Amino acid sequence: MLNGMNAYGYSEYFAIRDSPDIEVRVEFQDGVWPLEEDTVIQCFGVEFYKKSGPGYSLLNGGGGVEVCEVF
Numbered sequence: 001m002l003n004g005m006n007a008y009g010y011s012e013y014f015a016i017r018d019s020p021d022i023e024v025r026v027e028f029q030d031g032v033w034p035l036e037e038d039t040v041i042q043c044f045g046v047e048f049y050k051k052s053g054p055g056y057s058l059l060n061g062g063g064g065v066e067v068c069e070v071f
Helices: none
Strands: 041-046 049-052 055-058 064-070
Touching: none
Parallel strands: none
Antiparallel strands: 041 064, 049 055
C-alpha cells in the first residue's frame, strides 16, 4: 500500500472438503477512486485454520496468494 488506498474482504470459514460457491464483494470507501496513474492489484488469498474449541486457530504454514489481475 503506497498511497493509502486499499479495500479487502473475507469469506466465511468453510471446510476444506466442501466446494462452496464463494463471492466476496469488495469496494473502496465512498469517494475514493483510483487515478489513471494508480495500479490496482486484485489478489485471492488462502489461509488454513483448524477448529480449536469454539473458534479457529491459524496453522503455521500452507497459505498462499494468487495475483488475479493487475490494471
